[in-house]
Amino acid sequence: MTLMADRSGRPAPTRTRMKTLTQAALNADKTVEQVEGVLGGLGDSLVELNRSLSALNATVERMESGLDHLDGTLSSLDDLAKRLIVLLQPVEAIVDRMDYIVSLSETMMSPFSATEHAVRGVLDRLRNRTAY
Numbered sequence: 001m002t003l004m005a006d007r008s009g010r011p012a013p014t015r016t017r018m019k020t021l022t023q024a025a026l027n028a029d030k031t032v033e034q035v036e037g038v039l040g041g042l043g044d045s046l047v048e049l050n051r052s053l054s055a056l057n058a059t060v061e062r063m064e065s066g067l068d069h070l071d072g073t074l075s076s077l078d079d080l081a082k083r084l085i086v087l088l089q090p091v092e093a094i095v096d097r098m099d100y101i102v103s104l105s106e107t108m109m110s111p112f113s114a115t116e117h118a119v120r121g122v123l124d125r126l127r128n129r130t131a132y
Helices: 013-131
Strands: none
């Protein structure tokens, strides 16, 4: 028996395979173009991200420097407060002594004040009696 070539309208297997391979090559080429486009955009994005991170780094360094300066300032203020407390302690002692002297004076003057008040009351009564 002899085999005959199939001529029923279907393309030969070699031709179909060639067409499939050509289509696959075109699809692969298109896919490579798309991947290159995505990678190009990704590269630009990474460059911008790198710029942004550099700026953020610089900002963080400035903040750290500012915090160091603030820490130094707070330490200076703390030292100043300690010195002021040392200076104010003698003043507080003087104020306490003055308060004691004033309260002692008030205590000493209270009998004189009561006597003065009583004498004025008597004089006022005498004046009022003579006015009638």
